Amino acid sequence: MSRTDPALAAGSGAWGTDIRAAQVSCFRELTRDNYLVDTVNYTIYNKIVVAGFRHKGLEEIYRTGKTRRIGADHIRKCVRILQLLEVAEKPEDMNIAGFRFHQLQGNPRRWSVRVTGNYRITFGWSGENALDVDFEDYH
Numbered sequence: 001m002s003r004t005d006p007a008l009a010a011g012s013g014a015w016g017t018d019i020r021a022a023q024v025s026c027f028r029e030l031t032r033d034n035y036l037v038d039t040v041n042y043t044i045y046n047k048i049v050v051a052g053f054r055h056k057g058l059e060e061i062y063r064t065g066k067t068r069r070i071g072a073d074h075i076r077k078c079v080r081i082l083q084l085l086e087v088a089e090k091p092e093d094m095n096i097a098g099f100r101f102h103q104l105q106g107n108p109r110r111w112s113v114r115v116t117g118n119y120r121i122t123f124g125w126s127g128e129n130a131l132d133v134d135f136e137d138y139h
Helices: 054-065 072-087
Strands: 021-032 036-045 103-106 112-118 119-126 129-137
Touching: 054 129, 072 112, 072 119, 072 129, 103 119
Parallel strands: none
Antiparallel strands: 021 036, 103 112, 112 119, 119 129
């Protein structure tokens, strides 16, 4: 499955339907009266990318786009991280400057991404899905 258009592949939960990839074809036709008509065909693949949550607040953000379980100063970054988890094919795709991405010790394998000072989003991985996504206070 290709992910050639990340803008189309980034939607899920509160951001639209679960979209993993899209093929777009546009045709422009000139009608008899010289009006330009665009026809756009989308092939959309639906797939659950984030397989489960440990933190109810993150699940609420993912499903509805709002929550009271996470502080207002953390919500925007949490939404951005969840959107990136959606389009990631492997955990290493979350290695973005400023996120302080790292693998945690222990078994099963888990990874961590920094939200703010001592708050992190941690997650496991199976195939192409993030598992047990959690919002944790490290201190």
